[in-house]
Amino acid sequence: MKNFKFKRSLTLIAVSSLLSITVVSIPTVAQAAPACTTANYVTTCLGATTDTAPYMLMTPANFNGTVYLYSHGYRPNVPIPLGIPAYGGYTVTNTPEPAPGGNPQIIGALLAKGFAVMGSGFARQGWNADSAIKTNVELIDVFKKQYPKTTKVIAWGDSLGGFITQALAEKYPNLISASASFCMASDITPLMTVAGDALWGIKTFFDSTIKGGNYAAGPAGYAESMGDLVKVFTAIGAMQAAIVANPAAPAWPATSTVPAALKAVPSRSALVLIALMSGIPMQSAHFDSTSAPAGIPAASALSFQLAINPALAALENLANAAALGVLATHDLELQAGGAVFDNTATDYAARVSDEQFIWSSALSGNAGIGALLGYLAVVPRAKGNPAAIAKMASLTTHTGKVDIPTILFTGTADPVTAPGNQQSVVDKYAAYYAEKWEAVKKAKGYKRPANNQLALWSIPPAKYTKFTAAGSPDTSVAAAPGTNHCNFTVAQRLAIAELLAYASLTGKHLSGGPLLTKIRKAGNMTYDRGYNAPKMKYYGG
Amino acid sequence: MIRKTRRRGTWLAATVLAAGSLIATALPAYAETGVTRGEIKLGITLPLTGAASPGYNKIGNAMNAYFKYVNENGGVYGRKITLIQKNDEYSPQLSIAKTNELILKDKVFALVGPLGTANFTAVHKSVGLAKRGVPSLFLNTGFSGFAKKTSYPASFMILPSYAMEAKIIAQFLKENHAGKKLGIVYQNDEFGIDGMGAFKAAGTKFDVTVPYTSGSQSAATAQTWVSQLAAGGAQVVVFFGVTSATAPLLAVSAAAKYAPQWILGSVGSDPLTLRALGVPVAVLNGAQTPAGNPSPNDTSDEYIKQFQEINTKYNTGTAFDDYVLQGMNIGLMTVQGLRAAGSNPTRKGLISAIETKGSSFASVAYSPLGYSKTSNVGHTGYYMAVMDANGDRKPFGGTVKLYTTDSGSGPVVLSTFKRPAMPAKGLPSNS
Numbered sequence: 006m007k008n009f010k011f012k013r014s015l016t017l018i019a020v021s022s023l024l025s026i027t028v029v030s031i032p033t034v035a036q037a038a039p040a041c042t043t044a045n046y047v048t049t050c051l052g053a054t055t056d057t058a059p060y061m062l063m064t065p066a067n068f069n070g071t072v073y074l075y076s077h078g079y080r081p082n083v084p085i086p087l088g089i090p091a092y093g094g095y096t097v098t099n100t101p102e103p104a105p106g107g108n109p110q111i112i113g114a115l116l117a118k119g120f121a122v123m124g125s126g127f128a129r130q131g132w133n134a135d136s137a138i139k140t141n142v143e144l145i146d147v148f149k150k151q152y153p154k155t156t157k158v159i160a161w162g163d164s165l166g167g168f169i170t171q172a173l174a175e176k177y178p179n180l181i182s183a184s185a186s187f188c189m190a191s192d193i194t195p196l197m198t199v200a201g202d203a204l205w206g207i208k209t210f211f212d213s214t215i216k217g218g219n220y221a222a223g224p225a226g227y228a229e230s231m232g233d234l235v236k237v238f239t240a241i242g243a244m245q246a247a248i249v250a251n252p253a254a255p256a257w258p259a260t261s262t263v264p265a266a267l268k269a270v271p272s273r274s275a276l277v278l279i280a281l282m283s284g285i286p287m288q289s290a291h292f293d294s295t296s297a298p299a300g301i302p303a304a305s306a307l308s309f310q311l312a313i314n315p316a317l318a319a320l321e322n323l324a325n326a327a328a329l330g331v332l333a334t335h336d337l338e339l340q341a342g343g344a345v346f347d348n349t350a351t352d353y354a355a356r357v358s359d360e361q362f363i364w365s366s367a368l369s370g371n372a373g374i375g376a377l378l379g380y381l382a383v384v385p386r387a388k389g390n391p392a393a394i395a396k397m398a399s400l401t402t403h404t405g406k407v408d409i410p411t412i413l414f415t416g417t418a419d420p421v422t423a424p425g426n427q428q429s430v431v432d433k434y435a436a437y438y439a440e441k442w443e444a445v446k447k448a449k450g451y452k453r454p455a456n457n458q459l460a461l462w463s464i465p466p467a468k469y470t471k472f473t474a475a476g477s478p479d480t481s482v483a484a485a486p487g488t489n490h491c492n493f494t495v496a497q498r499l500a501i502a503e504l505l506a507y508a509s510l511t512g513k514h515l516s517g518g519p520l521l522t523k524i525r526k527a528g529n530m531t532y533d534r535g536y537n538a539p540k541m542k543y544y545g546g
Numbered sequence: 547m548i549r550k551t552r553r554r555g556t557w558l559a560a561t562v563l564a565a566g567s568l569i570a571t572a573l574p575a576y577a578e579t580g581v582t583r584g585e586i587k588l589g590i591t592l593p594l595t596g597a598a599s600p601g602y603n604k605i606g607n608a609m610n611a612y613f614k615y616v617n618e619n620g621g622v623y624g625r626k627i628t629l630i631q632k633n634d635e636y637s638p639q640l641s642i643a644k645t646n647e648l649i650l651k652d653k654v655f656a657l658v659g660p661l662g663t664a665n666f667t668a669v670h671k672s673v674g675l676a677k678r679g680v681p682s683l684f685l686n687t688g689f690s691g692f693a694k695k696t697s698y699p700a701s702f703m704i705l706p707s708y709a710m711e712a713k714i715i716a717q718f719l720k721e722n723h724a725g726k727k728l729g730i731v732y733q734n735d736e737f738g739i740d741g742m743g744a745f746k747a748a749g750t751k752f753d754v755t756v757p758y759t760s761g762s763q764s765a766a767t768a769q770t771w772v773s774q775l776a777a778g779g780a781q782v783v784v785f786f787g788v789t790s791a792t793a794p795l796l797a798v799s800a801a802a803k804y805a806p807q808w809i810l811g812s813v814g815s816d817p818l819t820l821r822a823l824g825v826p827v828a829v830l831n832g833a834q835t836p837a838g839n840p841s842p843n844d845t846s847d848e849y850i851k852q853f854q855e856i857n858t859k860y861n862t863g864t865a866f867d868d869y870v871l872q873g874m875n876i877g878l879m880t881v882q883g884l885r886a887a888g889s890n891p892t893r894k895g896l897i898s899a900i901e902t903k904g905s906s907f908a909s910v911a912y913s914p915l916g917y918s919k920t921s922n923v924g925h926t927g928y929y930m931a932v933m934d935a936n937g938d939r940k941p942f943g944g945t946v947k948l949y950t951t952d953s954g955s956g957p958v959v960l961s962t963f964k965r966p967a968m969p970a971k972g973l974p975s976n977s
Contacts, residue, residue, distance in 0.1 A: 294639040295635070295639045304597045304764035306597065307596055307598060308764075310637045311636075312761055312762070359667060362663065362667045363638045363667050363668040365664055365734070365736070365759065365760055370734030370757060370759035370760065371734045371738060372734055373759070466643075467647075533650055537674040
């Protein structure tokens with residue numbers, strides 16, 4: 006197997022996109038009425054709800070009565086020192102975001118059609134679903150007071166904002182007429198299980214000094230979590246360098262304390278195992294787990310396809326997921342008052358019982374799998390704080406019970422909110438729908454209840470890894486559709502905005518040919534009621 | 547007047563509607579995915595290119611040749627079969643993508659002969675075949691796990707399982723190679739789990755054990771296998787893997803003048819493919835192998851004779867070997883399944899038809915088929931064969947001595963099963 010160089014460092018293409026924020030001037034004190042200015046037939050109002058969360062309303066002169074309420078995704082609730090890849094230099098901000106990423110194309114398109122847009126920056130960052138839901142309810146009231154001709158409110162949001170949006174649809178069907186959750190986060194406990202498993206895996210295999218959770222209170226805990234960020238990126242960087250130097254049998258990082266015998270297994274297989282046991286997808290922004298460089302011998306190509314490319318996919322996805330895992334773990338522990346991850350009873354062998362066959366080559370066969378799992382079985386586990394875990398579990402969760410049209414849309418290789426997040430809400434709604442249909446039948450009815458959930462998926466192409474002329478993977482090209490976190494096009498966003506407008510007006514989803522035509526034109530959107538994304542590991546996936 | 551006209555119009559519309567519904571009742575319903583008035587669409591994923599493709603890449607075309615023959619002879623209840631082949635390069639992730647294409651874009655009625663254990667495991671898990679109820683007929687893998695009806699309710703095996711094969715080889719070792727130093731080279735995945743588990747249960751102890759990771763096979767890795775086998779003094783070596791691994795193993799052994807008694811597993815022992823991959827025929831001479839089918843050169847066999855004729859006409863230029871035979875036979879079984887599902891086949895009906903009638907289908911293999919309402923098991927046995935100086939395969943001891951068994955703890959027994967006759971002209975007429 007030939008060596009290769011990456012055209013661009015993996016760690017540099019991590020989740021910086023999460024942090025794109027519209028910068029505007031906002032009042033810092035809650036006030037009864039917003040401050041409004043009008044330019045080019047659009048009135049922009051800035052204000053703050055009673056919890057001091059700043060908001061922005063944008064309304065066109067020809068306002069048609071429908072407003073889109075956007076909920077932004079997770080923003081770290083602590084500043085991040087310079088020098089940390091992807092996040093370094095971040096300061097906590099509650100700048101309001103009235104549309105995805107403050108995208109002017111999206112805002113312009115909606116305003117041009119007479120729709121208004123609005124969004125809050127929320128009072129607290131980090132996992133803020135419970136408070137954000139209240140903020141949004143108040144914001145709807147603010148908007149209606151400002152614009153009494155308002156007839157419909159459409160909710161939409163990304164990631165954590167997708168969670169908030171779904172919760173709004175479940176809890177406030179009287180306020181919301183339709184909703185769309187993009188790349189949604191599911192309930193916090195399964196989500197933190199993914200983060201905990203991934204961090205624990207990196208710690209166990211690559212650097213045992215990573216804390217991975219159970220951070221101290223106050224500034225000491227903040228310092229520990231920042232230290233973890235550095236160590237996680239260092240371990241991932243070391244793995245990248247090792248694979249570049251020797252793809253077939255990369256060395257273990259110098260920080261690894263695994264037994265010498267285990268080091269006979271290529272370290273890349275440990276990366277793959279961490280991804281599989283956490284439920285992180287095996288296709289990443291630039292690695293499709295299928296391609297090999299052109300022109301290498303057939304046997305080497307097969308080995309690259311089955312063993313090397315999957316390891317690189319796992320590496321790239323872990324680079325995206327692990328840092329957010331550290332930040333979210335620190336945040337949730339602050340909120341819950343102790344360690345929220347506990348894997349003392351986790352059977353990692355059972356977790357990967359199916360996948361170990363599928364990824365046998367990448368895991369170095371049964372011998373590799375046995376050795377890696379054997380090590381996980383004997384090393385100390387992370388013990389959580391029961392009271393903190395209970396407190397985390399008491400935060401808002403989804404019921405899946407919606408009686409207004411809702412749309413879900415996610416990439417099937419999203420490394421931060423894996424498609425199992427969306428699938429969990431699909432499953433919950435399916436149970437609710439079955440319940441409703443049973444009730445109809447029991448009452449001797451024959452008409453099926455309306456299907457209020459439209460689940461859409463962005464599935465990566467079969468092959469998309471690009472190689473340079475020298476045969477090295479090229480990670481400087483754009484991420485493939487369906488990969489990366491919340492990686493959607495403006496066309497997809499606007500198609501869903503149109504579907505929402507239709508659903509809001511009619512009370513039902515567009516269906517049949519018109520629906521298929523719309524999503525086909527937007528590109529890389531799949532509507533398939535038979536599609537089942539792998540469940541999150543927490544749910545037995 | 548206007549009123550009258552309106553009434554008449556309503557009446558006319560009602561009459562037309564009624565007539566329409568009568569017509570609709572009289573005509574067969576073509577509501578099933580992949581089935582139209584004139585066509586049944588089927589799909590297969592398999593490696594058509596790449597290191598794992600030799601031999602396997604012939605299966606789809608062979609199946610297609612058989613379907614062309616059937617189509618030219620009236621099809622299945624008048625419908626022609628279309629087979630769509632997708633190249634998965636033996637990559638499980640690609641198998642998922644290609645199967646999604648077959649189901650969502652091409653809208654096939656059923657999958658036939660999907661190849662590879664890791665590949666089918668990935669597809670089954672990610673594409674949701676069971677939930678969708680997409681029939682997966684006659685899998686080209688012998689992993690015994692696929693016979694679990696509760697997990698794979700819409701899938702049917704055709705090959706005897708790797709566990710059955712290992713049990714039969716174990717019996718053969720006991721009867722013919724007792725006291726020899728034994729070695730084994732095996733693919734270290736579910737292939738190996740099935741095989742090694744069965745060898746262990748049968749009490750076979752190997753003196754030299756050489757696992758290899760799927761995808762790692764090459765001349766360089768084979769060098770290390772041969773060194774281990776030779777150093778351990780293995781006199782009889784069982785090989786349990788794919789052809790792309792058998793070839794370097796035998797080629798490197800020949801170069802090293804290491805010549806144990808080879809026992810080549812059924813999956814990786816097609817002589818024609820091995821020779822095409824550079825294995826000298828002299829190395830194959832005397833190699834022993836479990837076989838389920840007659841030799842593809844045995845024109846005295848009615849199946850072989852018929853399939854060879856079809857191959858000559860519809861698969862022009864392709865040498866007739868075990869892979870072509872396997873493809874044709876899957877075609878034959880598929881046509882019987884489709885016929886058994888009736889003139890308006892549905893996916894559910896096809897699955898039910900194979901469950902209830904599949905065990906009596908005509909098939910080239912000598913052993914019984916195990917289909918039932920509670921079983922997805924395909925063929926259930928092997929005979930041992932030996933290769934000759936021409937690379938042909940003859941029954942060990944001169945006559946077919948068929949062993950049957952199960953994938954569990956059941957005994958290996960000599961079978962007197964008589965396989966069904968080839969349908970006249972190779973065209974099934976079952977219902």
